[in-house]
Amino acid sequence: MSEPAIGTSAPKRGRPGYDREQVLAVAVKVFNEHGYDATSVADLTAALGLTKSALYHHFESKSAILELALDDALDGLEQVVDDAEARHPLASDRLRAIVRGAVRVLTEKLPAVTLLLRVRGNGEVEAAALRRRRTFDQRVTTIVAEAQREGLIRDDVDAAVATRLIFGMINSVVEWYRPGGPVDPAELGEDILRVSLDGLQSR
Amino acid sequence: MSEPAIGTSAPKRGRPGYDREQVLAVAVKVFNEHGYDATSVADLTAALGLTKSALYHHFESKSAILELALDDALDGLEQVVDDAEARHPLASDRLRAIVRGAVRVLTEKLPAVTLLLRVRGNGEVEAAALRRRRTFDQRVTTIVAEAQREGLIRDDVDAAVATRLIFGMINSVVEWYRPGGPVDPAELGEDILRVSLDGLQSR
Structure with missing residues (x-):
């Protein structure tokens, strides 16, 4: 459940640099830190450095x-x-x-x-x-x-x-x-x- | 930690019907149900049937x-x-x-x-x-x-x-x-x- 290494992929530069497993790992970490109810889709995309549509490419909903x-x-x-x-x-x-x-x-x-x-x-x-x-x-x-x-x-x-x-x-x-x-x-x-x-x- | 009995006070009819202890009890219940971070002051006033200013009369902040x-x-x-x-x-x-x-x-x-x-x-x-x-x-x-x-x-x-x-x-x-x-x-x-x-x- 590790985050992708900084520099090896470029999630902030437009192309999704995460696979589904990695998106899951980061999202669960954010849920655990702030609570599921308190986490918005915007919080997830910010933590992942993904656009909303890239996130929805992996999962249909929070x-x-x-x-x-x-x-x-x-x-x-x-x-x-x-x-x-x-x-x-x-x-x-x-x-x-x-x-x-x-x-x-x-x-x-x-x-x-x-x-x-x-x-x-x-x-x-x-x-x-x-x-x-x-x-x-x-x-x-x-x-x-x-x-x-x-x-x-x-x-x-x-x-x-x-x-x-x-x-x-x-x-x-x-x-x-x-x-x-x-x-x-x-x-x-x-x-x-x-x-x-x-x-x-x-x- | 009981809620005020229905009918004996009228918290929804304008005047605050709660004392500080009762506001605390209801607020803690809402925090436990939805998580503290996910609870807004509006959620608290809705659960209490109080206006924001009536809530702030009891507590200065969430x-x-x-x-x-x-x-x-x-x-x-x-x-x-x-x-x-x-x-x-x-x-x-x-x-x-x-x-x-x-x-x-x-x-x-x-x-x-x-x-x-x-x-x-x-x-x-x-x-x-x-x-x-x-x-x-x-x-x-x-x-x-x-x-x-x-x-x-x-x-x-x-x-x-x-x-x-x-x-x-x-x-x-x-x-x-x-x-x-x-x-x-x-x-x-x-x-x-x-x-x-x-x-x-x-x-």
Whole structure:
């Protein structure tokens, strides 16, 4: 999700120097900085150094860009649950795989997931994304409840609350994780497993 | 943070029917629904049924409303750490008191804390709020590190990461907790302590 190198293309000199993927990356960055609702098509063309018609060559509308980014984040997260369900017969193993996988998707698709987590449900694209998030949460809650019945996860915390707290931890990563920074993404997944499953208390 | 009862005042009929506290509550609600940057003074006057001059009678600017709401949330959270430091000699006890207290502040001041957690740092008011959040995080990180030295908190998770994960869980509460809903706020504080300190795994 990098911006085109300055000097190698000339987006400000008339010809669109971006491909669709790059337009998407810059637009998502602008949405995350200023909020989707507060970003105008003019803000996007200014950030891209493109004319409006060049932008519309890539995407038919601002909401089409939003939809693509949200779908990308949601596809990645849903794939994690699909894979866990295909691979692990034990629900507690599925839960571990989901925590690791969700952290991986978050760190790999950080801008798109950040956008997803800030969606408030204004407009049809955001409402559809929220519906998919709810379905995702319900799938994970079902797995947590099954792990409780297996006796491997404590059952004195409600499965839906436990799921929300685990994802509260995972999702908070978008607020402070920076690619290339001091925190290793794989180690972060293990830390979240340690805190959520084993707890921070020494034994 | 309730809206004035319909019929008891007549905000749409010319005279301002709101006091300052009520204007603040409605404005924070609109900011949370649409984003602060995307909310215009005209949006606020429309939501309040007030003229612009009636709104300016209460607040000198949109950012003055934001500042008051963010200060309210930050004052509440900082008070929790102040109280914990005054009352508990053991760092691990301070940490427990901070988790319980932060959940209480979040559920009691839900709209203001929601606004605080969505601040991106655009403009001086948001930048100042982010600086106070960082100082808050550092104070809690220091307490977590001290609890690790006491031997009561495991030291194989970095203190700053642990603090971020605990507050990831706590802060996620603003996304789904609804006052008067099925989740009791005091019980929620205990659940977050159970998950973060004891872990979800059965023993």
